[in-house]
Amino acid sequence: MNGNDTLRAMKPVFVFALIGIVFMFAAPYALQLFTIINLTTAIALSVLALSLALVWGYGGILCFGQVAFFGLGAYAYTIAAINFGGSTWAILVAVLVAAAFAALLGYFVFFGRVSDVYLGVITLTVTLIFFSLIRRTSGPDYKIGNALIGGFNGVTSPPLNLPWNTSSFLFPEHVFYVAMAALILSYVFCGWLVNTRFGRVCAAIRENELRSELLGYDSRLYKLGIFTIAAGIAAIGGVLFCNGVGRITPDVFNLYNAALTIIWVIVGGRGTLIGPIAATFGLFYLTSALGGQSVLNNNLVLGIILIFFVLLVPKGVAPTVTDWFTKRRKPAHNSRRRRRQGRST
Amino acid sequence: MSRKRDKREVIVETRNLAMHFGGVRAVDQVDFTLYDKELRCLIGPNGAGKSTFFKCLTGQLSPTSGEVIIRGQDTTLAETHEIASLGVGIKTQVPNLFDGLSVDENIWMSARRWKNSKRARSLTSETIERMNLGDMRRKIVNQLSHGQRQWVELGMVVAAEPWLVLLDEPAAGMTHEETARTAELIKEINTQAALIVVEHDMQFIRMISQQVTVFHEGQILMEDTMEAISKDRRAREVYLGSRA
Numbered sequence: 001m002n003g004n005d006t007l008r009a010m011k012p013v014f015v016f017a018l019i020g021i022v023f024m025f026a027a028p029y030a031l032q033l034f035t036i037i038n039l040t041t042a043i044a045l046s047v048l049a050l051s052l053a054l055v056w057g058y059g060g061i062l063c064f065g066q067v068a069f070f071g072l073g074a075y076a077y078t079i080a081a082i083n084f085g086g087s088t089w090a091i092l093v094a095v096l097v098a099a100a101f102a103a104l105l106g107y108f109v110f111f112g113r114v115s116d117v118y119l120g121v122i123t124l125t126v127t128l129i130f131f132s133l134i135r136r137t138s139g140p141d142y143k144i145g146n147a148l149i150g151g152f153n154g155v156t157s158p159p160l161n162l163p164w165n166t167s168s169f170l171f172p173e174h175v176f177y178v179a180m181a182a183l184i185l186s187y188v189f190c191g192w193l194v195n196t197r198f199g200r201v202c203a204a205i206r207e208n209e210l211r212s213e214l215l216g217y218d219s220r221l222y223k224l225g226i227f228t229i230a231a232g233i234a235a236i237g238g239v240l241f242c243n244g245v246g247r248i249t250p251d252v253f254n255l256y257n258a259a260l261t262i263i264w265v266i267v268g269g270r271g272t273l274i275g276p277i278a279a280t281f282g283l284f285y286l287t288s289a290l291g292g293q294s295v296l297n298n299n300l301v302l303g304i305i306l307i308f309f310v311l312l313v314p315k316g317v318a319p320t321v322t323d324w325f326t327k328r329r330k331p332a333h334n335s336r337r338r339r340r341q342g343r344s345t
Numbered sequence: 346m347s348r349k350r351d352k353r354e355v356i357v358e359t360r361n362l363a364m365h366f367g368g369v370r371a372v373d374q375v376d377f378t379l380y381d382k383e384l385r386c387l388i389g390p391n392g393a394g395k396s397t398f399f400k401c402l403t404g405q406l407s408p409t410s411g412e413v414i415i416r417g418q419d420t421t422l423a424e425t426h427e428i429a430s431l432g433v434g435i436k437t438q439v440p441n442l443f444d445g446l447s448v449d450e451n452i453w454m455s456a457r458r459w460k461n462s463k464r465a466r467s468l469t470s471e472t473i474e475r476m477n478l479g480d481m482r483r484k485i486v487n488q489l490s491h492g493q494r495q496w497v498e499l500g501m502v503v504a505a506e507p508w509l510v511l512l513d514e515p516a517a518g519m520t521h522e523e524t525a526r527t528a529e530l531i532k533e534i535n536t537q538a539a540l541i542v543v544e545h546d547m548q549f550i551r552m553i554s555q556q557v558t559v560f561h562e563g564q565i566l567m568e569d570t571m572e573a574i575s576k577d578r579r580a581r582e583v584y585l586g587s588r589a
Contacts, residue, residue, distance in 0.1 A: 197457060204454045207443035214403070214441065215505065216429035216458050 006195045013191030016274050017184050024180035028173050036176045038288065040244035043179040046280035047186055047237030049264040053276040054190050055230035056265055058199060060206025061223060062116060065123030066234055066261050068130055069098040071252035073235025074157070074242040075134070075149075081158040083145035086166035090158075094239050095232045102231030106224045113220075124258055131253035154249030157242035179240045183277070186233050190273050193229070202226045263302065267309050269316025279317060353380040354416075356509055356539055357402065362411035364397050371397040373563035375411070384535045386550045386571075387543045389560030390583060395543045396438055398560065399513050402541070403435050404428045415509070434507030434538070438514045440494050444487040448478050448497055451486055455501040468504055476500040492523040499530060510540045516549045528552035559583070 028036060052066040076097035080090035105126065109119055138151025147155060159169045160178060170178065193199045205212045205219045212219050242248040251257070264283060268275030283302070290298045313320050357379035364372040372394045379385055387395045400406040402413060404425040413421045420428050429435060443451050452472050457465040473482050476496045481489065486497055495515065502510055515531070516524045524546065531553050534540060544550050550557065550571060557574050559566040561583045567574065574580045 197462070200450070200457075201454065204443045204446060204450070207445045208441055210405075210425070210437070211441040211443060211501075212454070213425040214429055214435045214437065215455050215501065216426050217454075218424070218426045 006192070009195045010188075010191050013188060013273070017188050017191075020180065020184045020187070024177060024184070027180075028176065033172060037172045037244065040172070040176050040179045041241060042281050042284040043176075043183050044237050044240035044244050045264075045284060046277045047183055047240060048234050048261055049268065049276040049280040050183070050186055050190060050273060051230040051233035051237065052261050052265050053268070053270070053273050054193070054233065055226055057270040057272065057276070058194050058206065059202045059223060059226040059230070060116075061227055062120045063123045063227070063230070064120040064262065065125075065127035065258055066230070067257045068123065068127040068253060069102055069231035069234035070238040070241065071127075071130060071248070071250075072101055073098040073238030074248040074252060075155075075238075076235070077239040078155050078157040078242055078248050079144050079147040079149075082147035082155075087158060087160045088163040091236075091239050095235045098235030098238070099228050099232040103224065103228045106227040110220045110223045110227070124255075127253050127258050128255065131250050134250040134253065150249075152250055154247050154251075156247045157245075159246075160243055175240075175243050179244065182236055182240060186236060187273060187277065190233070194273070198222070198225065260302075263306050265316075266306065267316055269318035269320070272316070272318040272322075275316050275318025353382070355379070356381050356416050357541070358412075358414045359398075359402075360412045360414070362398070362401060362413060363409045364394075364401055364406060365409045370563045372401060372408070375563075375565055377558065377565065379539060379541060382535070382539050384531070384540045384553060384555050385542070386554045386557045387541060387560060388545070388547075388550060388557060388574075389566075393560035393583075394563040395560050396513060397563075399438075399511065399541075399543050402428075403433075403437075403511055405437075429505075432505075432508045434502035434505050434510045436498050436502050436510075436512045436515055438517070438543075440491075440498055442486045442494060442498055442501075445485060447483050447485055448473065448489070448500075449482045451497055452500050452504050455504040458505060468506075472500045472504040475503065491518045492520060495519060495523075495527070499527070503530075503534065506537075508538050510534055510538050512540065513543045514545060515542065516544065516546050524549050525552065 027039065031039070048066060048070045051069070052063065055061050055063050055066065073094040077087075077090045077094035080093040081087045084090055105123075108114075109122060114122065134149060135152045137149040138153070140148065142149045142151070149155065160175055161170065162168045194203065201212065201217055202222050202225075205217070205222055209219050212222075238248075238252075241252075260283075264280045265276045267283065268277065268279030283305070286305075287298060287302070290296060290301055309316065315323070355378055357377070359375055359377040362372055362375040362377070363370065375394075375398060377398075387398070389395050397406065401408045402415075404420065404423050404427065407422055411421070412419060415428065415431055415433065418431065420431070425435075443454060446454075449469060453465060453469045456468040456472065460468055473479055476499065478493070478496060478500065481493065486494060489497065495518070499512075499515065502512070512531070516527050519527060528549060531540060531542065542550075542553065554571040556568065557571050558568045559574060559580050566583060567577060567580055569577070
C-alpha cells in the first residue's frame with residue numbers, strides 16, 4: 001500500500017478528527033465550565049478505550065488490564081511532575097514508564113507463548129497486584145524522590161503547565177483543549193498505524209497466527225509491538241485523567257475499572273477505533289445521569305446494557321451502523337466497485 | 346540415473362529424525378533427502394507419520410531427536426517463521442487463512458513479507474490473476490468455497506516466490522476439475538522451486554508424481570517412481586491395496 005492508498009483508507013479517520021476539532025473549539029463556548037471539566041475526564045477515559053480498541057480490536061490481544069497502563073501513566077506523571085517541578089517531561093516519563101512496563105510484561109507473555117485466555121487473566125492479575133500494592137504505601141516511608149505515594153488516599157497531581165514556564169498552570173478549560181487535542185492526535189495516530197504494514201500484519205496475526213508464521217512473520221514481535229504502543233497511548237489517557245480529576249488513587253486499578261474498559265470496547269465495537277471512543281462518552285454520560293437519581297442502581301443498568309449488547313448487537317455500535325449504511329448503499333456501491341476492478345485488473 | 350541426481354544440490358535433508366509422542370513413535374529414524382527442483386510426493390496410510398514428518402520440517406513440532414537441514418542450515422529447533430524466512434512456502438493440511446480478511450489482503454500479506462510496497466501490490470495482482478481469483482479479490486475469504494480457499498492459500502505460497510514448497514494435502518476436498526488444475530499449478534511451481542507434497546489421492550499423485558516416498562509406521566518403506574511403487578508387493582500391502 002503506498003502513501004495515497006493509506007490516505008484514502010484513512011478518510012473516515014480524518015472526517016471524525018475534523019468533527020473532533022470543531023467540537024474542541026465550540027464546546028467551551030456552548031458548555032458550562034463544570035461540564036467541560038467533566039468532559040476532560042470522559043476524554044481521558046476515551047483515550048484508554050482507544051488504546052484497548054487498538055490492542056484488542058486490531059491486535060486481537062484481549063488485555064483485561066489495559067487500565068494498569070493507564071494508572072501507571074497517571075502515577076508516573078504525578079510522581080515525575082512533583083519531582084521535576086514541571087509537567088512537560090513528566091508526560092514523556094509517563095508514556096515511557098507504561099510502555100517499558102508493557103514491553104517487559106509482553107516479552108514474557110508473548111515470547112512464552114501464553115495463550116489468549118491466560119493473557120487476559122495475567123493482565124488482570126497484574127492490575128489487581130498494582131491495586132493491592134499501592135494501597136499499602138501510606139505513610140512517609142513510601143516515597144519516590146519528593147513525592148509521597150500516599151497509599152489508598154492517592155496523590156494530588158500537579159496540573160499541566162506551559163512547556164516554557166513551569167509556574168504558569170493551565171486552567172481547566174485549557175486542560176480541556178489539551179485533552180481534546182491529545183485524543184484527536186492519538187486517534188489519527190491509531191488510524192494511521194492500522195493502515196501501515198505493521199498494523200495490517202497485526203490484524204492478520206489476529207485472524208490466524210499460524211498462517212502469519214508460515215509466511216515468515218515473527219508474530220511475537222508484532223504482538224509485543226502493538227501491546228507496547230497501546231500501553232503508551234493508555235498512559236496518555238492516564239495523564240489526562242489525573243489532570244481532569246486532580247489526583248490519582250489506587251482505585252484506578254480496581255476490577256470495576258478493568259471491566260469497564262472492556263465494556264466500552266464491546267459496546268463501541270471491536271475492530272473500529274471511533275466506536276469505543278463514542279461508547280466511552282455515551283456510557284460516561286449515562287453513568288453521570290444515573291448518578292443524579294436514586295431509583296436505579298448504576299451498576300445494574302451498566303450490566304443490563306452489556307448483556308443487551310452481547311446478545312443483540314454483538315458486533316458493537318460502530319460496525320452495526322457501518323453495515324446498515326453499506327447495505328442501504330449496496331446497489332450503487334457494487335457498480336462502482338465493479339468499475340474500479342475492471343480498471344485495475 | 347542416480348549419478349545424475351547426485352550432482353544436484355541437496356536442499357532438504359533429515360538425519361535419524363524421530364518424533365515420539367509418549368510411547369508412540371510417529372516418526373522413527375527417518376533419513377530423507379530432497380534435491381533441488383525435485384518434486385517429491387509423500388504417501389502412506391493414515392498414521393504413517395507423513396503429517397508429523399511434515400510438521401517437523403516446518404517447525405510446528407520440535408523433533409525428539411535427529412536433525413533437519415534445509416540448504417545447509419540446521420533448522421531442527423527453528424521456529425516456523427524462521428523456516429519460512431529461508432524462502433520456504435508452506436501449506437498446512439487444515440486450511441490456514443486470514444479468515445476475516447479479503448482475498449486481496451491475504452495474498453498481499455504474503456507478497457509484502459519480502460517485497461517493497463509497490464512490488465508487493467503488483468505481485469498480489471499477478472498472483473490473483475494466476476489463481477483465477479480475480480472476480481472475488483475483495484471478498485472475505487471465509488465466504489469462499491473450500492476449493493477457492495485452498496487456492497487462496499496456494500496463492501499465498503506462490504506470492505512469496507519460494508524456492509522450496511511444502512504442501513500437506515493440497516487437493517483435499519477438491520472436485521475432480523479443481524484437483525486437475527491444482528496438479529497443473531504444482532507442475533508450474535516446480536519449474537521454479539522444489540516441492541514436497543503430502544497426499545492421499547492416488548489419482549492426483551499420478552498426475553504430478555516423479556519420485557514418491559512411501560511412509561509406513563513412522564519409517565520410510567521405499568522410495569521410487571509411482572509405477573514401481575504400484576507394482577511393489579510391500580507397498581501395495583501397506584497402502585495401495587484394492588485402491589491401486
